Amino acid sequence: MxxxxxxxxxxxxxxxxxxxxxxxxxxxxxxxxxxxxxxxxxxKKVLPECIVRFCELDFEGRQLVEAALIARLKAYAPYSKFKVGAAFRSKAGDIFTGCNIENVAFTPSCCAERTALVKAVSEEHTTFTGGAVVAYHPDAFITPCGVCRQFILEFAKKDIPIYVASAPEHDDALPMIEDEHKVLITSIYNLMPRSFSSFE
Ligand SMILES: O=c1ccn([C@H]2C[C@H](O)[C@@H](CO)O2)c(=O)[nH]1
Ligand SMILES: [Zn+2]
Known part of the structure; x- marks a missing residue:
């Protein structure tokens, strides 16, 4: 071809x-x-951002996106109905996943990214080499909110890639992502330029 x-x-x-x-x-x-x-x-050295097709990602990138898509199915989002999935790979190579968990009082809600990282950090995985975030949107990339950007930054010793892709509109769609599907490869330093990092 x-x-x-x-x-x-x-x-x-x-x-x-x-x-x-x-x-x-x-x-x-x-x-x-x-x-x-x-x-x-x-x-800081910042990784370049780009948009590629899903099939152009390396194996590790595809694995993260797929893990996030599966995690999204567990989202507890009865209020916004907006389901999000996230996955992070720890330095040791383990993948930790999370979904958003909402609350009737709204403020106590937890985003998918933080759910994944809280699970990992509570098991002594505190450094990550990459992450993925997925949510359904017909024509936009859904990137992490400000709180999650700061949270991710806390556990990134250097810049790490963050893969952002759209989830399918319907949960029972198979495959969950097509080869031709567009994926934004951004990074935590791109998402959080000139961030607060230390008061020392
Ligand atoms: O990157 C994001 C953006 C939003 N949400 C959640 C929070 C809330 O439950 C819902 C609507 O904002 O989506 C995430 O989990 N991650
Ligand atoms: Zn968030």
Whole structure:
């Protein structure tokens, strides 16, 4: 299938350019900072963001998205009816999943991302190499809320990829995600630029 191969080559080249662009941006930021034009020294390397088809993800990325899709089926969302699933891979290689859990008083609700991380951290897994978030939306990527971004950041020693994909509209759909389905690969530093990280 020559068409698909050339598409894959192009997307690989694009990812390479984006990585280089980020490196250059990092260098520019550093120089601006040294010349006193920026108050906050950028210390972090940020992963490039891109949108790919599900079948173009590596095995680990596909596994995270699939785990999040399965976790979403357990969502307890009687108020918003908006079901979310999340999955995070710990440094040891274990996948922890979670769904959103709502409450009649609304405020005590827990997002899928935090459910997954709370499960993991309570079992002594405190460093993660990647995560996935899924919810159904016909034409937008649903990214983690602000609280979850801060929560994820707490357990990321460096930038980690966050895969964002749409879940199927109906829970009984099979397969749960098609090969051609678009996946946003963002990262926690992209989602949380210039974050608060320390008061020391
Ligand atoms: O990234 C997100 C965004 C929203 N929600 C949940 C919170 C609430 O239960 C429902 C509607 O906001 O979706 C998540 O779990 N994760
Ligand atoms: Zn959240």
């Amino acid at each position: 020559p068409k698909r191969n050339s598409h894959e080559r192009l997307s690989k080249r694009l990812q390479k350019y984006l990585t280089r662009l980020n490196e250059l941006k990092f260098e520019v930021d550093k120089r601006q900072c040294l010349s006193g034009r920026d108050v906050v020294p950028p210390k």
